[in-house]
Amino acid sequence: MGNFRDNLTKLVPYEAGMQISGSDVIKLNANENPYPPSPEVGKVLRDYKYEDLNKYPSLGVSDLDKAIADHHGVDPVNVLSGNGSDEIFAMCYKAFFNSNSPIVFPDVTYSFYPVWCDFFDIPYEEIPVSASFEINVEDYISRENGGIIIPNPNAPTGIELELDSIEKLASGNRSSVVIIDEAYSDFGQVSATQLIRKYDNLLITKTLSKARSLAGQRIGYAIGSEDLIKALGAAMYSFNGYPLSSISIAVGAASMRDDEYLNSTIRKIQQTKGKTKELLIKKGFELTESKTNFLFMTHKNISALDLCSYLLEKKILVRHFDQKRIDNHLRVSIGTDDEMKKFLDEVTEYMEDRDVI
Numbered sequence: 264m265g266n267f268r269d270n271l272t273k274l275v276p277y278e279a280g281m282q283i284s285g286s287d288v289i290k291l292n293a294n295e296n297p298y299p300p301s302p303e304v305g306k307v308l309r310d311y312k313y314e315d316l317n318k319y320p321s322l323g324v325s326d327l328d329k330a331i332a333d334h335h336g337v338d339p340v341n342v343l344s345g346n347g348s349d350e351i352f353a354m355c356y357k358a359f360f361n362s363n364s365p366i367v368f369p370d371v372t373y374s375f376y377p378v379w380c381d382f383f384d385i386p387y388e389e390i391p392v393s394a395s396f397e398i399n400v401e402d403y404i405s406r407e408n409g410g411i412i413i414p415n416p417n418a419p420t421g422i423e424l425e426l427d428s429i430e431k432l433a434s435g436n437r438s439s440v441v442i443i444d445e446a447y448s449d450f451g452q453v454s455a456t457q458l459i460r461k462y463d464n465l466l467i468t469k470t471l472s473k474a475r476s477l478a479g480q481r482i483g484y485a486i487g488s489e490d491l492i493k494a495l496g497a498a499m500y501s502f503n504g505y506p507l508s509s510i511s512i513a514v515g516a517a518s519m520r521d522d523e524y525l526n527s528t529i530r531k532i533q534q535t536k537g538k539t540k541e542l543l544i545k546k547g548f549e550l551t552e553s554k555t556n557f558l559f560m561t562h563k564n565i566s567a568l569d570l571c572s573y574l575l576e577k578k579i580l581v582r583h584f585d586q587k588r589i590d591n592h593l594r595v596s597i598g599t600d601d602e603m604k605k606f607l608d609e610v611t612e613y614m615e616d617r618d619v620i
């Protein structure tokens with residue numbers, strides 16, 4: 264007789280940024296948006312007819328899918344929405360990565376990518392980024408692979424690839440699916456959504472968690488050719504017949520239709536980021552050229568882990584990765600001006616107390 268413990272999963276889950284709450288906590292560790300979602304979202308929730316929750320959400324193209332398609336100027340057949348892009352990725356792995364060849368992604372990137380490989384038993388290969396954390400697209404051309412997944416801008420470095428690099432990835436890998444994770448692209452300059460017309464092997468994923476301030480609602484989506492979206496839908500609806508709640512559909516649609524609010528939030532974050540970056544450079548920090556809502560920083564005379572623990576004591580949460588190549592870096596999400604001032608004040612105090620120059 265066996266023991267049920269022998270049959271429990273050995274999976275090691277993704278470790279997300281710590282979630283502690285409290286009005287005195289400054290949370291700069293999960294790239295959440297410091298500003299609330301669009302006021303249109305508030306209106307939808309206030310007016311929501313709770314009585315209607317007795318019914319399952321509508322099947323087929325939802326109002327959210329229509330709003331997403333309108334926003335990007337594509338057809339609803341090119342859109343699939345899900346519970347955060349994390350769920351979309353999991354379904355992508357199931358739908359697209361069924362060859363025996365390894366899927367490839369950078370060695371410094373979103374640490375969820377290898378977790379899904381273990382979940383679905385998919386082999387993978389990590390391609391080293393350069394010493395300055397740049398992705399070289401040539402490394403992804405003429406290399407046998409069962410698929411490619413890359414964030415643009417990359418996380419946690421924030422570095423963005425040009426559109427022609429994305430095109431090279433798609434055109435140089437016509438026999439595999441290339442996924443571009445655009446979680447932060449609203450903050451950057453590049454989006455490859457229009458390339459799906461030209462490359463039926465290209466899939467773009469997006470989220471409402473970051474620029475649209477809806478991390479708590481869990482909404483993400485994919486844009487791609489009709490064939491890819493059909494395969495992705497087949498995986499998704501084999502797992503959950505109604506992936507998005509009626510509330511998510513209504514809230515997401517309202518958010519997707521309010522670009523003015525989106526742009527005003529992004530502008531505020533960009534301004535705060537610029538000021539924060541400038542002051543950190545004056546203090547001797549080295550930062551990547553981040554095109555996102557976070558900074559990726561290191562200081563040659565400071566232990567990142569020690570500074571991270573010090574800030575935690577001061578109730579300021581930032582993200583440290585216990586991972587080779589980046590273990591002396593911190594990833595700091597951009598909060599409000601006030602939050603960043605408190606962050607900078609504590610960094611200054613830390614440095615003065617230790618005579619760091």
Ligand SMILES: *Cc1c(COP(=O)(O)O)cnc(C)c1O
Nearest residue numbers: 347348349373418446470472483
């Ligand atoms: C935050 C993030 C996502 C978004 O995940 P959601 O499940 O949509 O909240 C995707 N990719 C990267 C690289 C991220 O940092």
